[in-house]
Amino acid sequence: MDLTKGQILYEDFIKELLLKMKSILAIDEASLYKYNEEKQHFYMEATTLALKNEVIKVKLESAIIQEKPENGCFFTHQKTLSGLDRFDILIPLRKENRLNRILCLKEKVPGILTNLGHDGEVLVKECVEVIETAHNLLEMINEKRRYKELFRVTEHFHSSMSMDAVLEKIIETLHRVYPNFSYYLLISHDNDNHGNLPIKDLGYDSENVAAMKAYVTGTIQQEQIEDRETVLYAPLKGKQGVYGVLQVIAPDTVTFPNNEIEFINLLAATAGSALENAQLYQQSKRLIADLQLINETSHKLNSNLRLSETMEFLKQQIIKSFHADETGLILLLPDGETGLITGSSDFFHTDASECYLQYLKEKINTDKESLFIGDLSLQLSDKKWEFHSLMAVPIMESNVLKGFAVVLHREPYYFSFEMFKLLQSLIHHSSLALANSMLREELEKMVITDHLTRLHSRNYLDEKIYQSMETDNQGTFILIDIDDFKKVNDTYGHQIGDDILVQLGKLIQANIRDSDVGARWGGEELAIYLPKVSLSVGVTIAQRLLERVRDLSSPRITISCGVSYWSNEAIDNAKDLFKRADEALYQAKNTGKNKVLVNDQSFYTFKN
Structure with a gap:
């Protein structure tokens, strides 16, 4: 019978063998029980009866199971095992000198098996050897299948540099080898989103002592949760440290067989190395990206x-x-x-x-x-x-x-x-x-800024007016002169005269927009250019400034303003704009001072 497809066919084979024994030996029942050392229970593995799986609770130390009785017969009669007392013959099957199964036979006629003598003993012994061989073959097939999976997943690990891909492959492999188990990946300080993977946080304040012990010591740990399930914790360990813990939950299992523990441990260790490689690869990529960012930024700046x-x-x-x-x-x-x-x-x-x-x-x-x-x-x-x-x-x-x-x-x-x-x-x-x-920028500002008034320089003002006349549709220019400035210097001294210029510069800055330009024109003359501003608005600004200077300056001074205007409706240039403002200012100085005068190409407008 083909045993390569797993546990179900193995059970069918054992049941078929027991049915043959029942027929040849003319007995009433043949059943095979598997022993669980942790719980000290016998679980029915196969039987000739139409029964559900049976669990017999018995303590091994209370059982007197003789391998060879004094009469030389291989059979053992035992009536002291609770739950197995319905059988007439108990045959222990051992592996590495440890009891792992009992073949139980119930006679139809008392003593019929012992009457078979040597032939009966040989027949039963052969059947026992067949059972042991089938079991060993099944273990070899399962182990081969597990390690084939391990080899396959190791190949995948070596070809992957993605932590998610490694974690996903661990779960996928375990599901294929142990479809009835549950699995979780306990990852320490993990901030990434791993999609639908069964991942839990493993914090240092974790109440799961066994998981933390596996993480800290780097060794596999087991714990039993009442009688319902057994949990295995295998560290995902690389050369540089432990990257998490693989939690395997086996329902209705008292303890993991050593070969399964070894397989899960090898899988976890292989996965730990793959996770380490993936993490180092990601760290290298991140480091390269960081260096590129710094280099790009330094070059650009x-x-x-x-x-x-x-x-x-x-x-x-x-x-x-x-x-x-x-x-x-x-x-x-x-x-x-x-x-x-x-x-x-x-x-x-x-x-x-x-x-x-x-x-x-x-x-x-x-x-x-x-x-x-x-x-x-x-x-x-x-x-x-x-x-x-x-x-x-x-x-x-x-x-x-x-x-x-x-x-x-x-x-x-x-x-x-x-x-x-x-x-x-x-x-x-x-x-x-x-x-x-x-x-x-500070040097550029110094170049275009008058050091005394902190207004812009004449060159900067000229440049801005030239630009405005090329791109805007209108603009107003105001030329300002301090009335009787020589008298101020003679009366108060040049230091006070400089202070008057500073005050005037601050008043100009306070009464214009950021887009407007206030400048030192030369000596005691200052200027304002208002891009995109109509003549009427420009005159209003000039008049407001005149009043502020008259009311707020200390010592009190007055100013005269000449205003000129351009628009793209007439042919004009900066030189003529300056000339018209200068002419208006000259007229204001000669007609009483402390006033705003406008020269709009064709006429003068006087306003007190």
């Missing part, structure tokens, strides 16, 4: 980008790499306050960010160290924090703290330590480029 472009690029790199909810690039100002660098997310422009910035400013100013916080609410429980995960890295230049970068996420423990180290490297390699961009 050192390509003479403007500060706004530098910050925007760095922000995008951080968002892409860390999937942060909010990203802030904070500048520490000389007065101790914080300023936002272009590229910070909108959250840092709101009042809700103040508590985060204040906490970070104090910590980083004091410690000059990076911060990696898994749950901010645990450290500062007195406040309700919207964002729990936080990473912050100081921006240093020549060992001087210039600011810091901060990333936030709502979920606690969202960022890994690898992410933290990457952010540190990213900011460290970017600090010089950031400092260079800031210095370059």
